[in-house]
Amino acid sequence: xxxxxxxxxxxxxxxxxxxxxxxxxxxxxxxxxxxxxxxxxxxxxxxxxxxxxxxxxxxxxxxxxxxxxxxxxxxxxxxxxxxxxxxxxxx
Numbered sequence: 001x002x003x004x005x006x007x008x009x010x011x012x013x014x015x016x017x018x019x020x021x022x023x024x025x026x027x028x029x030x031x032x033x034x035x036x037x038x039x040x041x042x043x044x045x046x047x048x049x050x051x052x053x054x055x056x057x058x059x060x061x062x063x064x065x066x067x068x069x070x071x072x073x074x075x076x077x078x079x080x081x082x083x084x085x086x087x088x089x090x091x
Contacts, residue, residue, distance in 0.1 A: 023047075 009017045019029065027049045029035065034050035054062065 007020050007023055009020055011017050019027075019035070023029075027035075027047065029049045030052070033052060036048045036050055038046040038048070040046060
């Protein structure tokens with residue numbers, strides 16, 4: 001038999017809840033981070049923390065690690081379609 005941990009929080013008159021410290025730690029929540037509530041078809045609510053975008057330094061650290069591992073750099077070029085030329089653009 002599995003036991004479930006349970007933590008409660010009280011809603012204020014302004015419909016606000018302070019997320020208990022143990023829950024914040026478990027979800028890895030930081031100040032000003034969004035909390036996501038996902039409603040499942042079974043009627044359960046899944047609570048997660050929004051993944052923060054990596055910092056500029058972390059982004060380039062990850063990119064350099066990929067380059068070192070694969071020996072190539074993905075330029076991430078995007079094709080937007082045929083160049084129509086300035087004279088063919090309708091404003």
